[in-house]
Amino acid sequence: MKHLVILADGFADRPIESLGNKTPMMAARTPHIDRLCQRSRCGTLKTIPDSLHPGSEVANMTIMGYDAERYYQGRGVLEATSLGLDLAPDDLVFRCNLVTVENAKLLNHSAGHISTTEARQLVDVLNEQLGDEQVEFYTGVSYRHVLRIKGGVPGMECTPPHDVPDEYVETVLPRPFEHNATAKRLRQLMFASNELLCNHPVNVHRRKKGLPVANMIWPWSPGVRPDMPNLKTLYGIEKGAVISAVDLIHGLGRLAGLESLHVEGATGLYDTNYSGKAAAALAALNDHDYVYLHIEAPDEAGHEGDVALKIRTLEDIDQHVVKPVLAYLDEHPEALTVAFLPDHPTPCALRTHTRDHVPFMLYQPGANADKVTVYNEVSVQEGSLGFVDQTAFMPLLLSAKK
Numbered sequence: 001m002k003h004l005v006i007l008a009d010g011f012a013d014r015p016i017e018s019l020g021n022k023t024p025m026m027a028a029r030t031p032h033i034d035r036l037c038q039r040s041r042c043g044t045l046k047t048i049p050d051s052l053h054p055g056s057e058v059a060n061m062t063i064m065g066y067d068a069e070r071y072y073q074g075r076g077v078l079e080a081t082s083l084g085l086d087l088a089p090d091d092l093v094f095r096c097n098l099v100t101v102e103n104a105k106l107l108n109h110s111a112g113h114i115s116t117t118e119a120r121q122l123v124d125v126l127n128e129q130l131g132d133e134q135v136e137f138y139t140g141v142s143y144r145h146v147l148r149i150k151g152g153v154p155g156m157e158c159t160p161p162h163d164v165p166d167e168y169v170e171t172v173l174p175r176p177f178e179h180n181a182t183a184k185r186l187r188q189l190m191f192a193s194n195e196l197l198c199n200h201p202v203n204v205h206r207r208k209k210g211l212p213v214a215n216m217i218w219p220w221s222p223g224v225r226p227d228m229p230n231l232k233t234l235y236g237i238e239k240g241a242v243i244s245a246v247d248l249i250h251g252l253g254r255l256a257g258l259e260s261l262h263v264e265g266a267t268g269l270y271d272t273n274y275s276g277k278a279a280a281a282l283a284a285l286n287d288h289d290y291v292y293l294h295i296e297a298p299d300e301a302g303h304e305g306d307v308a309l310k311i312r313t314l315e316d317i318d319q320h321v322v323k324p325v326l327a328y329l330d331e332h333p334e335a336l337t338v339a340f341l342p343d344h345p346t347p348c349a350l351r352t353h354t355r356d357h358v359p360f361m362l363y364q365p366g367a368n369a370d371k372v373t374v375y376n377e378v379s380v381q382e383g384s385l386g387f388v389d390q391t392a393f394m395p396l397l398l399s400a401k402k
Helices: 031-038 056-063 075-082 116-130 181-197 201-208 231-235 247-255 274-284 297-304 307-331 390-397
Strands: 002-008 041-046 091-102 105-108 135-141 144-150 216-223 240-243 259-261 290-295 336-341 358-363 386-389
Touching (some): 002 056, 031 307, 031 336, 041 390, 056 075, 056 247, 075 091, 075 247, 091 181, 116 135, 181 216, 240 247, 247 259, 247 290, 274 290, 297 307, 358 390, 386 390
Parallel strands (some): 002 290, 240 259
Antiparallel strands (some): 041 358, 091 144, 091 216, 135 144, 336 358
């Protein structure tokens, strides 16, 4: 039996008054998603343990079948793994955003989705001017980068920048749990980066074009190298693959023993190559037992608070991802299990993640569909799978007879 997980990051939402108290999922035209729903069983899933924050790294780890409370060591190390960094046991690694700060406020967590080409120039100057034997910056994708502090000391609270739009920077800086020289160094690096990047030619150019500038680093989610078993050890998955435009997901996939597949034109935004990602996933099923297809676009629309864009991303997923998957199922109805779900909600009104339980549907050959015929956050609550708690999802996914 083959298994395909379609992870539409952050698509779940809350009722929006301008949509007649519908969610974007309810308002979107998604005939193919609904058709898949009519062949599936539905339920709600808890992806965030009570002790952890509602981050994509935690939620995707849960959906891949890991006990996040046991294995989670921070988002930074997952992205560092994706970049191929060889981490020492005493390396403290952070996800490091390039952000926009104006009038002492954090305005944009992504610096207007700055291009990787522009970002690389800024990361290079950060290394030249702020890097040393202890501190190193590594270029990722767009605004998402990595900071490694060799011999860094954990024990601090770092706020994800997408959680605090429009907040004063001083109120959301890294906070040590007790005296911590690494937290102090982190604050120094942040303010030094602001002075260094403010008038960099990249930002001068962006300012002239009316684009958000990338004038500060924002390190968060610190952690050390995790010790995780792979999915073959945990669940007997012989060969799996992950498809995403996000380093975090590729890093998690590598630690899980999955092959990283990259698709040309995959951006993580609304302009991503949906069709190419779907085609790559279906092709991968020829020689992989398990494929994790991650689509970032709805999450980014939620962070921007753009309701119309979120609806558009859902309709694109319906047309360019779920439609071809349904065509595959029509030809191979007994060969493939398909799960469709978000990792967490990213409500447009809040512009950040919440820990609400997420809607999911599961098509398994030979399993009778339940009575849910339209897929959304509310309808699935009537599904036959009911409430599923965290690491029970992966055994459920793999439970169909081979």
